[in-house]
Amino acid sequence: MRRKFLIALLAGASLVAASIVPLSTSRAIATTLTPIAQSGKQAPVGELKFTGIITSIAISPDGQTLVVASGDGKITAIALDESQPIYTESFVGKPDAVDVSADGEIIAAAIGEEIVLLRLEDGDTIGTLRGHVSDISAIAIAPDNQTLVSVSSGDRTIRLWDLEGESEIEVLGENVGSEITVAYSPDGQFFVTGSIAEDRTIKLWDAKTPQWIKTSSQQPGFIYDVAITPDGQKIVAAVRNFLKVWDFIGGEELLSLKGAQLDLNAIAISPDSRVVATATKEGTIKLWNIATGQLLQTLSGHRGWVLSLVFSPDGRYLYSGAEDKIVKIWQIAPGIRDKGDKG
Template sequence: MSFIVRLPCASLPFLAAGLALGLAGAAAQDLRGHGGPVRAIAVAPDGRAAMTGSFDQSAILWRLDTGAALAVLRVHDGAVNAVAALGEGVFATGGEDSRIAIWRGTAATPERVLTGHGGPVAALAVSPDGRLLASAAWDGTVRLWPLDGGPGRVLEGHRGNVNGVAVTRDGTVVSAGYDATLRIWSRDGTPVVATLPAPLNAVLVAPDGEILAAGADGQLHILSAGGQPLAEAPVGQAPAVALALSPDGATVAASGLHGDVALVDRKARRVRTVLAGGSLPVWSLAFSPDGRELLAGGADRVVRRWNAASGARLGTTASTLGEDPLAAFAGDRGAELFRACAACHTLTPDGGNRAGPSLYGLFGRRIAGLPGYAYSEGLKKLDIVWTHETVARLFEIGPSLYTPGTKMPEQKVTDPKDREALVTFLEKATAPR
């Protein structure tokens, strides 16, 4: 089992016309629609639109004044880990499938797909002049992609996953890796290497050249343009996993696995405020181009919106978005167990797909048999019909053994009573009506 979201689409001309009324008068909306953790956010240079990438294998293009989704985009065979804004209406996405896609407007297919990495793409960065896209991947390399279509370059040297990449105003590339090194690459591909006390998860470069790196030690590491350590600012007890820099370079946002977002005064080297977003990881951050707003996406599938100066929440959510789809099954043990699956699957005829297919009408359906869902090739070869017994067996021995080739996260229900309760609930909740 896995996930997709069906949301309304619109054209960029429609977006521009609506925004001509001005953003100030519209109430900001939290961005809701992904079926899995939000791994990446990028805001268009004019602040009108944003794109998010998720574990649910999709990217969503959003209209920021209303919080409406303009398009749900799918090409990656795996999580969308990175997003970069290349211009008005043009974005790049990097995926677990090692590919990079270039999207223009609301087109359902990418304008271009870049291949070459041998592992998941973890980060993307565009040069200030908009001519170069840099990618970092878990194959241990950084790749440079001229956006005019010229020949690219490969930068090698990290020992292990490369988690972050940035491009300075003069075109220098900076990368950060799980090997605890930060590398500043010269034009000939020779790096200056700075070794830090912990693995690094993200990197940024400020307008004045200072380098900012998020450490697994919960520190924001601040280095000179030449790679000399200057200071550290503690940003939380959990590993720091995401960074964003305000357009004026004064404020660094840093988030980690415990749900808080620290806003750091870069010159003072200290946290000036903490945005309490809950207890789940915040995987992605982005400032609006005017620096007034911070967007934060996390494991709960929501992109929250904050006033970057005051720390006040901006986002509001319509009451329908907050409804509990399992409220009608209160007290049902099977329904409570299903909550672990609800991020990826819907149960109703109008629920649609998420990262996994809708489960409506599941029993009696052949595996990989729901029209319109992109199943993995391994599942299409299996001879299974979903019944009370086969669903129970799936949760007894786990998806990797029972349905080899699946992208479903490994989940087992080892208690026989719990397993029976879950399957009985699914029979009731997914029955055609």
């Protein structure tokens, strides 16, 4: 997952002007949930309003808690069953990426050059990982909850961390470009990264050695987001205004969809590995059949860049966070999921 590069492309003045407050144990909440009546149109079923641009969102493995990072230096945990905030933690600096461990215990947040570890239950800070010398672009926690990988397009390094020991395991500098996105394979054996600038490639890494394995051909644009399907069979990437899918084992390109001249900012893959959601800087979200490339549904409602997407673990809902300071909640109709199954 990545956000730093895209956020930097937004209105810089508004981000600089965002309120920055010291680290605090305050539980002050500035978030509201607004239910939205359903209609014949594909409207969200609810929305969460915040006081800063939504930079990144993540969901707990039980689907009960949504973690939201915002550009005004806050991380908020939302109890989805009650549609109520649990806590908000404020930081000096802007969280650009968040992830939740597979055991539901830890939140990792990239804030500037550091990674802050928080306890999901109460938001207390339990550790800080330091080593990058430029802002961190993206992070991902390994499925075994033991390791975290981070990438920085600024210092052009990939770093692996021991979460329990809060220590740096390895720094990868060779074969590294301006990486801004990273994702683990579901078995934790591999991770992939995507880069921008002159590189514009997707790289596959052995997470255990750790070593570089191979690099894709140069792509037609920046790789803004990359993911591996939950079944471990495909790599999916947002490559400028292309949606691309590769076979994970053989590396063959299986799908290449070119959209309008609008960059795809973010992607998310359904738990059944059959549907991919894409988001653009105009605020439109689209659902696609990964196997056939069929457009399944278009979701409209955000104003401005959609920076982060995540499906609920049961695949029934999609959450989207955007420049408009809103997280929207979309219900994915069973018929849409069935279309994906038939791909």
